Amino acid sequence: MRKKPLYDYPTNDYPTNDYPTNKRESIMKALVVYDSVFGNTEKIAQAMASALGCEARRVTAVTPEQLAGLDALIVGSPTQAFQALKPVKAFLKGIPAGSLKGVKVAGFDTRMDVKEVNNAVLTVFARAFGYAAEPIGKQLVKKGGTQAMPPEGFIVMGEKGPLRDGELERAAAWAGQLL
């Protein structure tokens, strides 16, 4: 008599063909790059990364070579003196021309709400000189990327924060548009 195999699984019960064999490859490869002085932009970047199931990495820890093979790249900075921080600007400048071809890109910043700060000078200057997100987005497109979402600003309640209530959720939803 034939011995019963040790593992007698009814293999037909396993719908192996129903599983997409290329599931890993079909997952979007994204990266969120940020800088942060007081930690608020870092929190926003991390909320975005969790929404996308990817990594958020500080700009000083990213080289242009590490951008190879990405499907999506989000870059963010605190707004200081109406622009992005120097390391963010240097990072963007260092991305080789055309190397973001086929990559979905978007820029964001953190900023104060001029209405809340209620400072006439800041209001006038902010209107004239803007915020970090827009030039970040423009640079990403200049390097070949395709703008996935318009630049966005997330609000801190003072120079050091904290973030305004609901901004982490708004950041996750904003980044989630990439999916």
Ligand SMILES: Cc1cc2nc3c(=O)[nH]c(=O)nc-3n(C[C@H](O)[C@H](O)[C@H](O)COP(=O)(O)O)c2cc1C
């Ligand atoms: C030196 C300095 C300049 C700033 N300039 C601006 C500005 O031009 N516009 C603005 O909205 N917020 C400005 N802020 C507030 C920053 O946007 C805020 O500190 C930042 O969003 C906090 O992010 P972080 O915690 O990631 O550093 C400034 C803050 C500092 C310290």
